[in-house]
Amino acid sequence: MDPLSKVLRTGADGALYFWCLGCDMPHCVMHGAGGGPRWTWNGDADKPTLSPSVLVQWDHLSPAARERNAAFYQEHGRYMTHIELPYDVHHVCHTFVRDGRIEYLGDCTHDLVNQTIDLPEFPEGW
Ligand SMILES: [Zn+2]
Numbered sequence: 256m257d258p259l260s261k262v263l264r265t266g267a268d269g270a271l272y273f274w275c276l277g278c279d280m281p282h283c284v285m286h287g288a289g290g291g292p293r294w295t296w297n298g299d300a301d302k303p304t305l306s307p308s309v310l311v312q313w314d315h316l317s318p319a320a321r322e323r324n325a326a327f328y329q330e331h332g333r334y335m336t337h338i339e340l341p342y343d344v345h346h347v348c349h350t351f352v353r354d355g356r357i358e359y360l361g362d363c364t365h366d367l368v369n370q371t372i373d374l375p376e377f378p379e380g381w
Contacts, residue, residue: 256272256281256381258377259271259300260300260301261301261376261377262274262300262301262303262355262374262375262376262377263300263301263303263374264281264377266283268285268289269285269286269287269288269289269293270283270284270285271283271284271285271286271294271296271303271305273303273305273352273357273374274374274375274376274377274378274381275311275348275350275357276357276367276372276375277348277350277359277363277365277366277367277368278311278346278348278365281377281381282309282311282348282350284305284309286305294306294307294309299355301355302354302355303352303355303374304352304353304354305351305352305353306351308349308350308351308360309348309349309350309351309352310347310348310349311347311348311349312345312346312347312348313345313346314342314344314345314346315342315344315346316340316342316343316344317343317344319343320340320342320343320344323340324340327340344364345364346364346365347362347363347364348363348364348365349362349363350363352374355373355374356371356372356373356374357371357372357373357374358371359371359372
């Protein structure tokens with residue numbers, strides 16, 4: 256990731272990264288020529304507009320499920336660790352990046368749902 260500004264970075268093959276406070280991680284879209292889905296970018300590194308919206312989602316374990324799984328493996332022993340216990344949380348982050356701001360849409364499952372904030376700077380160490 257190479258900095259284009261405090262809020263936008265670039266990578267190989269037209270990758271653009273911005274920091275998401277809702278997920279506490281960078282999100283990436285691809286722009287310009289190349290394979291796969293491509294976003295448009297207004298070319299402004301300080302106040303980027305990306306289109307269309309950015310949808311990021313994954314499944315993960317809640318803290319309670321982690322404890323349940325640890326207890327399960329402790330009870331049933333190491334030979335059972337090949338059994339994948341199901342993820343119980345579906346994380347959704349759906350945003351528009353417009354004019355240097357992130358608009359968090361109503362289907363976000365994190366705390367910034369329905370809020371609009373200035374694009375955050377990348378944290379120290381990133
Ligand atoms: Zn996010």
